[in-house]
Amino acid sequence: MADVLPGSHQLFLREEELRQGIELLFYAYRDFTAEADVILAKLGFGRAHHRVIYFVGRYPGIGVGELLGILHITKQSLSRVLGELVRKGYIAQRPGPTDRRQRRLELTPAGTALERQLSETQRQRVANAYRAAGAAAVEGYKRVLLGLINETDRAKLGGPKPR
Amino acid sequence: MADVLPGSHQLFLREEELRQGIELLFYAYRDFTAEADVILAKLGFGRAHHRVIYFVGRYPGIGVGELLGILHITKQSLSRVLGELVRKGYIAQRPGPTDRRQRRLELTPAGTALERQLSETQRQRVANAYRAAGAAAVEGYKRVLLGLINETDRAKLGGPKPR
DNA sequence: CCATATAAGTCAATATGGCTGACGTATTGC
């Protein structure tokens, strides 16, 4: 708790420090998404499609409601994008095994291929950043990002790790 | 360079590690922007307005071209948002001191107040994350984000620091 | 068994924020 040297100079540094942290996040997200956007545009898709494909690939069998909980968009917004992906054969729907109201989502082989292609540049970018920064920095990166995330999701995502 | 234990298990872990890094960025950005969006919506503004206000506040006297270079959008896109902010009295334009073609941008007092209000929750969020993660983690956070940013901007942003 | 709740889909209207392309204006600088 104890603030260290709460003088005005200290406060100025703190403000600068925080602005830097904000801007780095902005620039990093901007460039992180830019590469994939180019590929997506060629395929006639947008970022929203990528997000859906990504998380369906990440959690095969995920339900629509869970997906909405991750993306934080409305079901109407999801519906348009998801519908396209289903119609174009990238995602398959199956009724839930116990609850048949659910539509469990999975990538088709075409969807898997697309996911790989789309995320490859991003994984490469992250891998490069990780390699350049080193393992200790990666740990810090994850700790701070986790701290930026809402408590509920933070618990789920960081659950095993930070005690 | 030397890869450590390039076995298939190692590759699996690496893939997981990279996915985690990608998702943390997604979740963090999602939650980082969510709070300010609420305030913006009440004022009839969007995220684009916030970004403009933020960077004009950050670099008082910035030119339109420089702003475009930061935001990576077209002048037409910027024009709509910037025009609103100027018309509503949040941003003032002055011709450049040496090059009178330029329109140097500055926050008006109202703009400064709005910037403060908008960014306050974000700074608070970053401050909380920083405090929870610790100074070493913050250093790592910055190093990795810097590595995610395109080379040209990385040089500008990280110039003084990482040698 | 029935009532209610839940999972998901759908129709319609609206707003925001990107984009391309074309064109205009003032100013700079060779």
Place this chain on the structure above:
DNA sequence: GCAATACGTCAGCCATATTGACTTATATGG
């Protein structure tokens, strides 16, 4: 003087988000 530059603008298009209302199918508890 003329090309390049900094900026603005008009017009149209598209992707992605929103709210609100309504439907269908299934689950579940009293």
